[in-house]
Amino acid sequence: MKMLTLVRMTLVEQWRQKTPWGFLAVAVLMLLPAFLPLQAISINGQAAAGDALRGGLLHFAQFVALFLAAALTSSLLPAELERGTILLLVTKPLSRFEVLLGKGLAAGLWMLAAWTCWGVIAALALSIKLGSSLFLPTLFGFVASSLVSWVVVAFTLFASCLAPATTALVATVFAWILSMAARQLAPVAETMGSSMNARLLEAVSWVLPIGWLTETAERLSLGSAPGGSLALAFGLMAFWGLAAFGVFARRDLSSGG
């Protein structure tokens, strides 16, 4: 009950601090296909154009939206620390686990709502242009993509337990780029005969594997995601969530950051 209050008030905070404007910008991107001359990019017929457009949309929108997820989450705890209001939270009959879970759940719910809205908008835009058969797969793909954002939320929450908001956001983006680069470089190292470096790069690629998570979300939208991928995504989320709790539970908190 107390934790739900914290979730609700964190959602209210984001709402009143104009966070929806950032999400609205993404929604505008989703609407673009309804006004684009799709024939111009159609090579092998309408279906191919639809697939290409949908794939492009998923990719582009997900990257923008994942950045927004990191930006939103990175300020949740640091804002309380900077205001000194974290002391009003941790001195109430709430455990630190509840405080952290409340903040994480709020960010997760916010992202779920945002992805659902974007999904509806994108699905409508594509349906208008390419036929209603694309509505449900596109919507489902976007909703499933919120799973990707939850992993980002958990990682950013972990980073924000260690550092101020801006640093946490930069660290998240850095981890994201590092993971992507490592993923690209691992096969190169393998072909160059350095299997140890390849294994190291493979491990680094799992710190925040946005590319893999995005692919999982896309496969989910096509109804072909294996259960193992979902479990792995939840595992990653739990790992970073627990790491965040490990740091937050031991952290000394005082007013003014």
Place this chain on the structure above:
Amino acid sequence: MPKPVIATHGLGKTYHRLWQGTTVAVQDLTLTVPEGSTFGLLGPNGAGKTTTILMLLGAIRPSSGQFSLMGQGMRDTAVRRRIGYVPERFQLPGYLRAREFLGYQGELYGLGGEALRRRIDEMLKLVGLFERAESPIATFSKGMQQRLALAQALLNDPDLLILDEPTSALDPIGRRDVRVIVEGLRDRGKTVLLNSHILSDIERVCDRVAIMRKGRLERQGSIASLLEGGISLQVRVGGLTPALTEALGHLGTGLRITQQDDIAELALDVSDEARIPLVAEAVSTAGARLYGLIPTRESLEDLFVRVVEEDA
């Protein structure tokens, strides 16, 4: 002796920072705050008062020692249901209205429904913000935010109220209001731990104090017992003789004499009130003329300055 609401034993906090080295914020603090007392925590900046409070509230992990709050151990979060706290530095969320903020804080205490709504109204009236209940906190002055912070700390009708510099942003009227609130709580048998630099406030509302310096506890006890004894006497005498000077030297310590024409101004410290008539008698016996005899007790401020400057 009432049971202790706060009891610490050998409590300490040491910070190990990579670039700044080791800082001892609090060391070996053994403190007892009895139930129903209004306890003042004093000390210069950096004495470790706020760190002590934050350790008691679970915001900072002690490096050593232990403590109990209302008989409960350090890890018990449920005991916080009975505690109210006003932090030293804060900026309340400006996007909320005053009533919303109190509703939020009340729900975190586990309160709700009509009882919470009534309690919010009571608290807003108590701190003089009822007319601003629907105003966004962003429009509040620092003093108004401090009043609102006090209101949230009182929402749960706490058995223990911890106030960390609660009047730092308040005008004299606001300070008086906080004093009245604390006195009201004291009269209802609640325990108050008050950290303030305003010694006159502490002296007026607290019955016990602890003085900390450089992370250590220097004095602890009732204000009466800490201030008992030392009385300074100012004596104006005409016709001062060497015999009288010697007699006064035996009655007290630290005799200082300033001669102005025929009248001498003397100052000396005596151990108790019983010495005051003896001083008057000594003047009379020596045939001198007594123009004035003014006893001055040591104030809390005098004691504080003396303790803080002892080793300086």
